[in-house]
Amino acid sequence: MIPVVKTIDEVRNYVKAWRREGRTVGLVPTMGFLHEGHRSLIENDCVVVSDFVNPTQFAPNEDFETYPRDIEADAALCESAGAKLIFNPEPSEMYHDALTTVSVDKITKVLCGKTRPIHFNGVCTVVSKLFNIVMPDRAYFGQKDAQQLCVVKKMVKDLNFDIEIVGCPIIREKDGLAKSSRNTYLNAAERKAALCLARALSTGRKMICDGEKDTERVADAIRAEIEREPLARIDYVEIVDLDTLEPARDASSHILAAVAVYIGKTRLIDNFIID
Amino acid sequence: MIPVVKTIDEVRNYVKAWRREGRTVGLVPTMGFLHEGHRSLIENDCVVVSDFVNPTQFAPNEDFETYPRDIEADAALCESAGAKLIFNPEPSEMYHDALTTVSVDKITKVLCGKTRPIHFNGVCTVVSKLFNIVMPDRAYFGQKDAQQLCVVKKMVKDLNFDIEIVGCPIIREKDGLAKSSRNTYLNAAERKAALCLARALSTGRKMICDGEKDTERVADAIRAEIEREPLARIDYVEIVDLDTLEPARDASSHILAAVAVYIGKTRLIDNFIID
Numbered sequence: 262m263i264p265v266v267k268t269i270d271e272v273r274n275y276v277k278a279w280r281r282e283g284r285t286v287g288l289v290p291t292m293g294f295l296h297e298g299h300r301s302l303i304e305n306d307c308v309v310v311s312d313f314v315n316p317t318q319f320a321p322n323e324d325f326e327t328y329p330r331d332i333e334a335d336a337a338l339c340e341s342a343g344a345k346l347i348f349n350p351e352p353s354e355m356y357h358d359a360l361t362t363v364s365v366d367k368i369t370k371v372l373c374g375k376t377r378p379i380h381f382n383g384v385c386t387v388v389s390k391l392f393n394i395v396m397p398d399r400a401y402f403g404q405k406d407a408q409q410l411c412v413v414k415k416m417v418k419d420l421n422f423d424i425e426i427v428g429c430p431i432i433r434e435k436d437g438l439a440k441s442s443r444n445t446y447l448n449a450a451e452r453k454a455a456l457c458l459a460r461a462l463s464t465g466r467k468m469i470c471d472g473e474k475d476t477e478r479v480a481d482a483i484r485a486e487i488e489r490e491p492l493a494r495i496d497y498v499e500i501v502d503l504d505t506l507e508p509a510r511d512a513s514s515h516i517l518a519a520v521a522v523y524i525g526k527t528r529l530i531d532n533f534i535i536d
Numbered sequence: 537m538i539p540v541v542k543t544i545d546e547v548r549n550y551v552k553a554w555r556r557e558g559r560t561v562g563l564v565p566t567m568g569f570l571h572e573g574h575r576s577l578i579e580n581d582c583v584v585v586s587d588f589v590n591p592t593q594f595a596p597n598e599d600f601e602t603y604p605r606d607i608e609a610d611a612a613l614c615e616s617a618g619a620k621l622i623f624n625p626e627p628s629e630m631y632h633d634a635l636t637t638v639s640v641d642k643i644t645k646v647l648c649g650k651t652r653p654i655h656f657n658g659v660c661t662v663v664s665k666l667f668n669i670v671m672p673d674r675a676y677f678g679q680k681d682a683q684q685l686c687v688v689k690k691m692v693k694d695l696n697f698d699i700e701i702v703g704c705p706i707i708r709e710k711d712g713l714a715k716s717s718r719n720t721y722l723n724a725a726e727r728k729a730a731l732c733l734a735r736a737l738s739t740g741r742k743m744i745c746d747g748e749k750d751t752e753r754v755a756d757a758i759r760a761e762i763e764r765e766p767l768a769r770i771d772y773v774e775i776v777d778l779d780t781l782e783p784a785r786d787a788s789s790h791i792l793a794a795v796a797v798y799i800g801k802t803r804l805i806d807n808f809i810i811d
Contacts, residue, residue: 419636
């Protein structure tokens with residue numbers, strides 16, 4: 262059975278033993294409640310999955326308390342995916358009178374950063390800690406959280422972490438909904454309504470593939486498609502440069518089209534990239 | 537002759553070669569213009585001395601431009617002290633469109649942080665970068681910069697850097713002045729006046745050794761001694777808890793007595809610790 266450890270020292274002991282054997286080490290940072298999207302992040306070297314609902318990336322009005330947790334199911338998924346270790350610390354193992362924050366400017370102020378102003382500070386700080394605890398060769402992040410991937414890549418470059426960041430494609434349900442632990446919040450009607458995100462993005466992507474270069478027209482079409490869904494309330498629909506996350510004019514290359522939409526009380530995100 | 541390298545890749549190649557030989561690696565982060573205080577930080581394992589006047593820890597009104605530099609003399613000192621490598625990057629090797637900051641709250645807002653509000657952000661960020669570049673087993677910091685040592689220790693703990701921070705005693709000139717690259721700014725009269733820092737701290741330490749427990753009375757005596765020197769202008773004289781840097785009441789244990797004093801235009805610091 263895959264070991265589930267609670268302490269930083271145990272993680273370090275496992276990783277040091279692997280290093281002595283000359284093995285490479287991967288890290289998949291997650292908040293648990295794993296799904297097939299997470300499974301796709303687990304490759305073939307010695308992979309540590311961290312399974313930690315990080316309190317510092319949730320604002321007081323957000324869903325830290327209700328975020329779904331299921332460590333037994335997570336352990337089963339990790340084991341079947343070939344991971345070697347789960348790190349499932351208590352918050353007290355990760356934070357005691359901490360005063361240190363890792364922050365990234367500019368690219369954290371747009372998109373999700375507008376409605377979640379402290380979120381990326383929490384992400385960058387906990388990811389830095391996990392990097393220093395596991396010291397992996399590679400770390401895996403889903404492209405579903407495209408802004409997070411962009412921010413982590415920038416942080417790694419700026420702080421000279423000697424770690425390769427691997428972005429992994431979005432995994433979807435059969436009907437197109439992007440896999441997310443937060444999908445469990447949706448009731449039957451909302452679950453159906455939630456399809457508007459993928460449908461709208463699909464419309465936008467098709468426009469660009471058909472030659473539309475004007476990002477405003479593409480964004481308008483995405484917005485219009487989502488607004489047809491009565492249970493949906495748009496947080497943002499934006500088409501931005503893939504690196505700077507600044508508004509892009511030309512939709513034909515190096516862009517991220519990202520949406521955040523409330524379906525009832527549940528905030529969902531989805532996106533596509535044109536490289 | 538000791539290699540002086542300019543790029544991050546070269547540092548990593550040296551360190552990886554040492555690691556393959558099973559050797560331990562030390563880091564001495566400096567701003568160059570080395571003196572005997574720095575020499576005492578260089579121990580017997582493979583020591584990298586980083587020699588970089590870090591622009592991000594200087595405010596626009598501070599002495600970044602005039603800070604003394606002498607890489608040839610530094611190389612000679614490092615070689616004679618037994619260091620293995622000098623990392624002397626250009627600012628462009630360390631920063632290009634960087635957006636990431638590592639910051640430590642509370643303990644950076646007091647003492648030197650009051651007059652140098654951005655200083656410790658710059659220190660923490662560049663030290664994080666150097667830690668990730670060199671990945672040393674141990675890093676050496678002089679106790680002369682006692683607040684910096686305290687801040688770096690806290691950052692290492694909070695971010696789980698797997699690095700031992702070694703604090704090294706203050707090295708003094710024969711007449712008592714704490715060694716500092718900034719001592720070169722002093723003219724002859726100022727050089728003599730600068731002795732008031734060590735003299736005042738010595739008075740304070742003697743009071744505590746003789747049984748005085750009231751930090752206010754000790755601080756007042758230190759202040760009075762410095763104020764007798766016409767060329768001196770006090771920035772602060774404080775006696776604080778060694779970990780929290782909050783004002784201490786009982787002078788008899790676990791305190792840092794720290795002073796910052798302008799001698800002419802040159803700001804000097806000095807301190808003593810009672811553990």
